[in-house]
Amino acid sequence: MNIGTASEQSRLPVKTIRYYEDIGLVRPLRSENGYRDFSDTDLQRLKFLQRARSLGFSIEECRELLSLYEDGNRASADVKAITQSKISEIDRKIDELRSLRKVLTTLSDACHGDSRPTCPIIDDLAGLGEPDRDMRGQTG
Amino acid sequence: MNIGTASEQSRLPVKTIRYYEDIGLVRPLRSENGYRDFSDTDLQRLKFLQRARSLGFSIEECRELLSLYEDGNRASADVKAITQSKISEIDRKIDELRSLRKVLTTLSDACHGDSRPTCPIIDDLAGLGEPDRDMRGQTG
């Protein structure tokens, strides 16, 4: 099938599929006219990639998962390990966002939010808050 | 002061400061030898940027906040609005991560994680799960 059909079926943009070919995630044959010709197996890979990407796996993780997918002898433990490290990563991100949210909420709550120029948010950003600067603002 | 000192004081990498100059977030003078010469005002901006970035504001948001910071007549409502839209954004991200986490946890829990090749995680990625494919995997 042509790339357009593969795109519809896999729900991946055409551009993305071409990109995936570029980086070797899928290797469709070529028709005589130079068009990519996707087999059912290729389509399976694309669907796999779509799902895995939407679950937050990076391209390199997808590559790894794909090779496990296609290795009939893989140990499920290997796949589970990748998945669990992904879960930990998500947990870390959630924590980080939560603490960010907390600071922003505190600042926002302290701000009267009217037409006056006085603004605790700006004051904080400018370093005019309590002098515990070194406790905060560490970039992850 | 030289860029190294500005870097220490602002806790921003030297490279980042040069980048910020490139994109016009800070405009230090130059000494006769061509070295950047940061004033106290420049340093204030850098510290402001460090704090704002660490709170998750994008570069463009920082630019906006900086101009509000330097506008003595700004309305605090403007700053509060940016902050609150940031909070909503964080909430959206957290929700997304939570639902991702849920799917991954379900999959991981279903996987025995031993040396056998049978793996529900891979099966799901391959589209061998329940046939509700169209309900899932929408990329945000």
Place this chain on the structure above:
DNA sequence: GATTGACCTTCCAGTCACTGGAGGCCCTAA
């Protein structure tokens, strides 16, 4: 005065995962 080494400069390329666009070929239908 020469050398060392830290610090500074610019410029280019790479990161991640695409996305947009230009310029042009191919195919089908009217």
Place this chain on the structure above:
DNA sequence: TTAGGGCCTCCAGTGACTGGAAGGTCAATC
């Protein structure tokens, strides 16, 4: 024959840096 849509490649841009090469500057030491 023409119009349109689909396909091709290649290049550049996104965001926010980061790494590295090649080279100039400065202060201290020999």
